[in-house]
Amino acid sequence: GQSLEQPSEVTAVEGAIVQINCTYQTSGFYGLSWYQQHDGGAPTFLSYNALDGLEETGRFSSFLSRSDSYGYLLLQELQMKDSASYFCAVRVLNTGGFKTIFGAGTRLFVKA
Amino acid sequence: GAGVSQSPSNKVTEKGKDVELRCDPISGHTALYWYRQSLGQGLEFLIYFQGNSAPDKSGLPSDRFSAERTGGSVSTLTIQRTQQEDSAVYLCASSLVTGQGVDGTQYFGPGTRLLVL
Numbered sequence: 072g073q074s075l076e077q078p079s080e081v082t083a084v085e086g087a088i089v090q091i092n093c094t095y096q097t098s099g100f101y102g103l104s105w106y107q108q109h110d111g112g113a114p115t116f117l118s119y120n121a122l123d124g125l126e127e128t129g130r131f132s133s134f135l136s137r138s139d140s141y142g143y144l145l146l147q148e149l150q151m152k153d154s155a156s157y158f159c160a161v162r163v164l165n166t167g168g169f170k171t172i173f174g175a176g177t178r179l180f181v182k183a
Numbered sequence: 184g185a186g187v188s189q190s191p192s193n194k195v196t197e198k199g200k201d202v203e204l205r206c207d208p209i210s211g212h213t214a215l216y217w218y219r220q221s222l223g224q225g226l227e228f229l230i231y232f233q234g235n236s237a238p239d240k241s242g243l244p245s246d247r248f249s250a251e252r253t254g255g256s257v258s259t260l261t262i263q264r265t266q267q268e269d270s271a272v273y274l275c276a277s278s279l280v281t282g283q284g285v286d287g288t289q290y291f292g293p294g295t296r297l298l299v300l
Contacts (some may be wrong), residue, residue: 076278098251101260104288106289111293112293113274113292113293113294114226114274114289114291115291116278116288116289116290119288158225158226162287165239166238168231168233168238169214169287170228170230170231170238171216171228171241171287173218173224173225173228174226176224176225176226
């Protein structure tokens, strides 16, 4: 079957760096995405990795290792507003076409 | 419109009643997804449309759930004979589907909060 694992919650202090890991077991893997969701809000897209390596977008970076079925989201210079849930999602190709499978999410608490 | 819209934003219904949830995707997006999210939980995939067809209905939890999409645009998710366990936020997302290696970023609507009493 298809599965993703990420920590249920992470706590860090303002200004620090935090890494949220995601491991996956899927067939037909095409890429790994990250989404952010604030309480009461809808998920919003952060990043996508189709190839191995690190992608940087401002304070956020995302990494993928296809051989290890592993990726992570790195958040630098944490701000209080970064407190949210972060979902990794794999894009796979199956008989029905492309599909996105979401992890259960990691709740990030940023403390002052 | 500029983004994905969903209606109603909130729905309270009695157990056993039918409900219909609507999603208006971003204009030009060919792919449309329905998810369910219970409080504090992750996203549960329900169904995926490519145009008007649904190549993947694997996430629909029971035959009480159905969805359709007409004109390659608006989609409705219908829940018949609602049960209390159906209470959740129902999220719709749309994307451009352009093939291998492209992210197919999903843009989410604000969701419909369904409460079954």
